[in-house]
Amino acid sequence: MNCYHCGCRLSEKDFCTGCGADVSVYKKIIHISNSFYNIGLEKANVRDLSGAISSLRQSLKFNKNNIKARNLLGLVYFETGEAVAALSEWVISKNIRQEKNIADDYINAIQTNTARLDTINQTIKKYNQALSYCNQDSLDLAVIQLKKVLSMNPNFIRAHQLLALIYIYTREYEKARKELLKCTAIDANNTTTLRYLKEIDLVTSGAEDKETQQKVRKKESDEVIKYQSGNETIIQPLNVKEQTGVSSLFNIVIGLVIGLAAAWFLILPARISAEKADINKELIAVSEESDQKTTEIEELKRETESLTEAKSELETQLQSYVGADGTMKASDSLQKAVRMYLEDPTNLQAVGDVLMEIEEESVEASTSEEFSLLYQKIMELTGPNISTSYYNTGYTAYKQSDYTTAITNLEKAVRFDPANGEALFSLANSFNKNGDKEKAKDTYEKVIELFPGTEKASRSEVYLTEMDAS
Amino acid sequence: MINFEEELKKFHPSLEIEDAEEAIYNQDLTDMADILVAMLKDMKEEE
Known part of the structure; x- marks a missing residue:
């Protein structure tokens, strides 16, 4: 304890030994402050924080420089959740005594932890x-x-x-x-x-109390009837019925009915709807698969069609190049015929036989201009003579009633020289004699068309009329 | 029976940290010792 006047340390005397000031009352004030601090400390120890706050504030009212009281007050404030009040006390405490003051530690503990402060x-x-x-x-x-x-x-x-x-x-x-x-x-x-x-x-x-009373009254009224009968007290429970076998059975039956009803109305629909949902799911899956397959099939069909078209095109192209044993063979035959004619122009029979191998369709289908020109040329050079040769053979056979041979040779004669009217007319007669009326008619009509005004044409007309009449 | 409104009036807003500085400055730290010293000073001056 120091003197309030000069700051000297006080002795047990009632005056300051340094300045002589009367410190008796001052000492009492300090003692009271310390007493309040002690009371506050006791209360804080037993967790009477409100009491501790009150006592410590009293202590500080007597001596504001009571550092211990102020620090403790700050602690108690902090414990009750009043952080700002606690900080205030510690700051004031630190201002009163800067060194060796535990308030410094308390302040740092809060301020250094920014999260806690926040x-x-x-x-x-x-x-x-x-x-x-x-x-x-x-x-x-x-x-x-x-x-x-x-x-x-x-x-x-x-x-x-x-x-x-x-x-x-x-x-x-x-x-x-x-x-x-x-x-x-x-x-x-x-x-x-x-x-x-x-x-x-x-x-x-x-x-x-009210609830308990009500419960007791209710319980009492529900439970029993008491009455005295002589020396005995009869306690008869109310609302108790005897359970008979029939009623038990009846209860069981009711229970079963309720259970079945619950199952029927609650459980079964749920199960049915669950099963339906599963079935629908499967149906959807199957439909999707089916759609997928259908799409695939359509695609494959289209592919097949396009491939078939391509194949036909290619075959046609191939036909035009290869000719299915037609054009290629026709080209070989033509070359052979030309070679034979060049080697021996008099051997027209052989040349004609080779030229006969060339089918007329091959000539028409040929895309080669050279082939066509060569064919036409060789036919010009050799055709009429070959036609005459075949006509002679055919006509001889006609006269001998060998109509089959006649037809074969006369057809060749007509092919090598379409202008050979005699061959054409003889061919028509051969068809007629051979019984092939249709071909005979066609050939007679050709004669009439190609050689009008000739004797052959008028005779053809006569034969046609006879054939129509028959 | 507790009156809610009356009890509510006893609850005051708590000081925020930003207000702590002002609260410290405004605190009246006069204690009995200060009053005694003032009284003694007055008495001396009167003498």
């Missing part, structure tokens, strides 16, 4: 927000905010108390009691907490 600030803001919700009658929002506050700072007594007050107002007494019990765990003798708890006890005990 949490503290958020808690305070949300608490203030909850309070304003309460004032605006938005109790649901206030409850939500307070729950958030308490999740961040479970020691915040005022938040617990405010939440308990809201629960009391909304008649949720059990929830209010829970909150208040949490408060008592932090601060055992908080007046507000104890007052709220008493209120809840009053309300709930009154309600419980």
